[in-house]
Structure formats: C-alpha cells, structure tokens
Amino acid sequence: MVQVNLWAGLRRFTDGHDVIEVEARNIGDILKGVSKAYPALKEIIDGGVSVSVDGRIISSGVTEPVNQDSEVFLLQQLKGG
C-alpha cells in the first residue's frame, strides 16, 4: 500500500484524513485509488492535479512508477509562464 498525502483543503472530503492508503504501482493507480476511496475527490482529481513522488513532481504522467515506500503528495496542477 502506498501512503498518499493530501493538501489540507481536501480533508473535508475525506472525513478529516490527510493521508490515504491505496494499492498502487504508478501515478494512475494512485489517482484511481484516491477517487475510489473518496468519490467526492474525483472531480478535483479529474480537473487536474500534480503528484510528487520522493520529492520529484510529476505533472501529468500516469505511468510514472511508485514504490510502496515512496513519499507521495497530491499537489495543485502546475502551470507556468
């Protein structure tokens, strides 16, 4: 199981939890797992998020791998100028 850290603004959709455990081998699994565990988050995730894995920020690639002990954070979708 991979522990996924959420930003605090999402806690109201997860009964106050800021860490969710999901079965995942890659980013796509994480996003699906979080949406499945808390369907209220699906709209926000589908709207676009970034994910950091062990400090590296993944902007869009759902095939990027994660390890079971990876540090994972959901982040706001990044855009630049």
Add this chain to the structure above:
Amino acid sequence: MALDDQNKSNFKFVGTRPKRPDGIDKVTGRAKFGADSYAAGMLHGAIVRSPHAHARIKSIDTSEAEALKGVKAVVTRADFSKDIKFTSGKDSEDWNVLENVMADDRVLYDGHALAAIAATSALIARDAVKLVKVEYEILPHVTDVDEAMAVGAPVIRKGAPDKSVPPGLHENVVSYYESGHGDVEVGFQEADLIIENSFKTEATHQGYIEPHACLASLGSDGKGELWCTTQGHFKFQKVCAALLGLETSQLRVTASEIGGGFGGKTTVFIEPVALALSRKTNRPVKIVMSRTEVFRATGPTASTSMDIKIGMKKDGTITAGQGTFRLQGGAFPGAPGGMTAMCAFAPYALKNVHQIGYSVMSNRPKQAAYRAPGSPMAAFAVESVIDALCKKLDLDPIEVRLKNASRKGTKASYGPTFEEIGLVECLEAAKSHSHYKAPLKAGQGRGISCGFWFNFGGETAVSLALSEDGTVQISVGTPDIGGSRASIALMAAEELGIPYDHIRCTVADTATLGYNEVSHGSRVTYATGLATIKAARDAIRKLCKRAAEKWGIPEEAVKWEDGHAIPSGPNAGDFEPLSLKSITEKMGKTGGPIVGHFEATPEGAGVSFATHIVDAEVDPETGKTQILRYTVIQDAGKAIHPSYVEGQFQGGAAQGIGWALNEEYIYGSDGRLQNAGFLDYRIPLASDLPMIDTVIVEVPNPGHPYGVRGVGETSICPPLAAIANAVSQAAGVRLTELPMSPPRILAALKAE
C-alpha cells in the same frame, strides 16, 4: 519516463557562448514576426469590444457596418462551435476560452470582444467597428479582489466555483487551496517576535513588445492554416479546432518569431476570430492587435491581497509562518491562488507553516501567467515580513535566510521532501559578493530576497535529421522565447561531437512533429533539451549500427566518441574511426536516411531558487526611487549557454523593477481601464535601470542528463520583495502595496 543515467559533466560545447542562430535575421529585419505574414487576397480583421465592465448585450446591429464598402463579413458568437457548453468547475475550460474570445449574451470586462469584422483594409475594418450598434443593459461590476469576495458583490458567473471551494464563500471565489504542516499556533508561542502585515499588488502586464498578430486561412472543407505569434502553436491548434468545430489535424499552425511572451502568449485571443472570419469569407484574414487592445483584453497578472504572519526567535529561527493569498484573475477561473500559496514559504525549512490561496473572479480581463504565476507576489509579502523581523531583531538578513534555508531533505512548505536544490549555494554566493559588502550612503537602502519556482516538463517531441554533408537539422515544437535554439544546438553538438555551426534548429509546424506542450514553465531548455539529447543518442545508435555493418562486427562493439564511430575496445577489431560525415554521405545506399527521434513527457524538471540583492535610493521630496545596483544570483542547474541564462536573470530583474516601482492597471469607478497604453502604463526605460550583475549557481538537477533547471521564471520571483525591502529601508517606512510609485511613497512618508 525513466530518468537518464548517463549524466555528463565534462563538456566541450555546453557552457560556451556562440552567437544565436536567429541573431542576423533579427538585427537585419529578415525575421518574420506575427504581423509579417501576408497572403494573396488577404482581408483585415478588427474586433468590436465592450466599453463597459459588465453589461448584458440586448442587441447587436451590424447592418450599417456590413453596408460599408469593403466590408466582407461580420462574425459574432453564433459563428463558433455550438458544441461547447458551460459546466461548473474545471470541465468548462473550452467554454471559458470561447467566452473570452467572443462574448455570448454578457460582456464581462472593458475590452471584451463581442463581434468582429473582415474588410479589404485594416482602416475600413476599424471604421466598420464604429458602425456596429450594440444595445447594452449596464450591470453592477467589481474589479478589486477584496470587494469581489465581499458580501453583496456582483456575481460574475453563477456555477463557476469548482468543488474545492468550501460552503459559505462568495460565488466569485472559484477555487480554494489550503496546506501546511506542524501547528502554527504552537510555533507562534515559541517566537520572541511576531510580525503580521497585509499587502496588496496591482495587476501588471507582461509588456511584450510585439502585439498579438495572426494570419488565418480556413476553407469550407474544414482545412485550415494559421500563422501566429505564440508560445505554443500545438495548443493553439487544439483550442482553435475545438472553438471552430474542426478536426485538430486539419488545422496546421505555424509559429512566427516571437517578440516576447512571458506567459502572455500561452492562450488564444484573436486566432479563432481570424479563422471564423476566414471561413465566412473564404479569404485569408489577418488580425493585428493595437497596443490598447493588448492592455484591455489580454492577460495581465492577477492582482492580489495578502495577509502574512511570521514568528521568529532572537537567534533568527523562524518558528511559524502563516499566509492568506487572495488572487483576482479577471472574469474567468484560473487565478493562481494555490500556486501562490505553495510558493510563499518554499525557501524556508519550517516546522510550522500554514497557507491558504483563493482564486477570485472580477470584471477584468482574464489573467495570464507572467513568468512564474503567483510566486513574485507571495515572495513580496513573505520576504517583506522576514525583512521587518530581521530589522527589529537586529539580525543580518542573509544569515537569517541561511539559518532557515530549505535544502536537500527539507520538508517543503507545500509537502514533499526536496531533492538536490541550490538555495544555500545562492545565499552563500550573495553573502560573499562584493555587492553585499559595499557601503551605502544616507538615504539609500539595501534589500535582499529569496525566490522559488517549480519549473515544468510537459509533452515534448524532437526530430533530428542528418544530412549527407554531415550537418544536422533539428525540428522542435517549442517556440524560441529566450534563445533556446542556440541551447538546443549546443546540446546536440555536445552529443554528436560536431561543431555548433553545423546544426540548424527550427521551430517546426504542427504537421511536422507530435504534440509539444507550450513554451512555458521554464521548460524548453530542460524538456526540449532533454529530448534533443535523447534524439541525438538515437541517431548515434543508428550511426554506430552503420559502422558495425561496414566493419562486420556487432553493434555493441561500436561506440561514439568525439564525432566518430570507433571500435569499443581492442577485442572489437582494429578499424579507422568513421566520422559522422563519412557515414551520412553514404547513408542512402547503406539503409536510408538517418533520423533520431524522441517523444515523451519528461517529469524531472527540478525546482529552482534565487537570491537578489538590490540597492535603492528614494528622493523624499518627490517620492521617486532610483535603483542603484542590482545583483541576481540563481541556480541554473547547468548553464547551457551562459549568456542566455544571464539574459533571463537580467530580464526578470528588469521586469521586476517595473512591477515594483511603476506598473499597474488603473481602473476608474466605472470599471474601465484608465491607462491602456505605454504613455500611461510606465514600463522601465533604459535610464531607469542599473547594470544588472549576475551570478550563475550550478547545482545539477538530477532529472536532466546535463543537470539543467529552467531559469526563465525564477528570476522574477525575488525582485518585488528585494526592491520593497531596499525602498523601505531607504524611505524609512515599510511599503506594503505595489507599485511603490512616487505618490504612494510620498503618502507613506506623510503618514509616518
């Protein structure tokens, strides 16, 4: 994608400063910018714009305009796709773009487009605009971010907020972000001094010299061509196709040379309109925005209102940081409230931190990125409070920042643990720089600030074709907004082992390559550079295979070194090295053309930091500020072409000086923009700027084969704060609102 493990450190070409390949074209006028495209039978387009901040369109009468000799067509919202529907939240991006390009039943800001005309000359088109009769019902408007969030403010669009917004907030708040760790209340209790203050910044325009311009040709068969100035022609292709109801691949888009973008040319404005006019007239249509239109209707930055509270111990340890960031993004969702909050405290390793970001709509043009969206404003607020704490506690501002600096292994304020980063190296370089030790005179002040930006990867495709004469053509899909063609050619030269001058890098059209993300997020030298290195390695594999076949040995027994295929070791056999040219000149007979490719989404952009030092002098009689000395220190990871890295550093500082001291959108009580021109919107002149010194710090990014980090955006993160700190010291009063224009400084002095 997997990260490359072939990191390189001994460079032959990378790090040198050859002339830019587009230099001669640009100084001789041969370069073709957005307005330089022409076509036989071309018409000229002009756009009818709202004079009101908020109004219902009761009727549009175009009969008189259409009767004008030379007018060929008028388009309104009815001429765009009917399939794009409004939905709440983030699903309605195409609808928002369309609504901004051409209003439906309401105009939402001064300058909002509501109709367009094609005529045989630009003059006739502009005359016809004046003949369009629009009946409006004026509606209440709001342009200030705090007022837009307040009870009773007019709602810009019902149903616009996304799901992140908690109940109870005004409907103009369309997105909400909150994050942090630790317990800030505990942290504040541990502090010896707490300072809390509020800050505001006005919207500023990117101020690119080249206005938006395009030439469009679209037939009734749904096939089209578009030439335009853009930071991302693949995105323009996709969005224009959606707005016109076309198949994406039937619209070919070619990017012109670009006269500046800075984030403001990442979105469409006039291009779908020119296509719609072309489809209706069956003639090519050109539209060139006036400077007034650029100010009124294209993206300035968000304006902000921010509250900051920071606690510090007497030894300089920051015990807690808390920030609330309210960003006004115009009449559409998208203001970077979340990213502003994420960047705010990122330079510091804080046990207790909490940040909230609001994205707010108002009756202004849709905001666009300006280099690093949101980060400069956040730094202005946070670094001003840190400066005030240092002053009160009599602490050295660089020592305090070093004491609290984020480094590898720090838990970032926005959550994750940092990989290799270069903030400490930037601060150490600042501390030892002669600028920091130089004496100041009475009435002068010195400001320090750190800045942070994420950087970005994104979809990238590169093709690298070898010619028979041993030269190389690289096709990239990222418009060159900062000298990237030179950097890309240098990286290819490094891999292939051939001279820089033997390589031509071209920004290819949308029919030539796979999708390329916009040139934004400081991504081009990182992502397109990475793709070029990989494409060159792909070509080298093919070159080595040809050599292996010639020598009759296995492919694995051949390696590439200094521009030649050679046997990989004594057991591979004794063969004369084969140069690139000796292989390519026979490639037609030995297997055909040799082309290297790379298509992927690089995901290792690597964040970056900067530290700026500024000296300023304030005239207490007039309130005028003169910037006396400026030094930019920034981590580039690896500077591919140091001159262009330095140029990005200097450009960020120069734009930051304008943003800090003079630039602002000024709205009247009627919601109309009062200063839509360079006479009244004052960007810095050469005489306003000092020489801007630069120091390139190189802490390699582990996500790039050469260690590259993006440099284009981080350079604008520290200036607002560094200048505010210098001006506040020089004036003897804390400035909390931008721009720090002479009237505002005089008012602050008087209030003291």
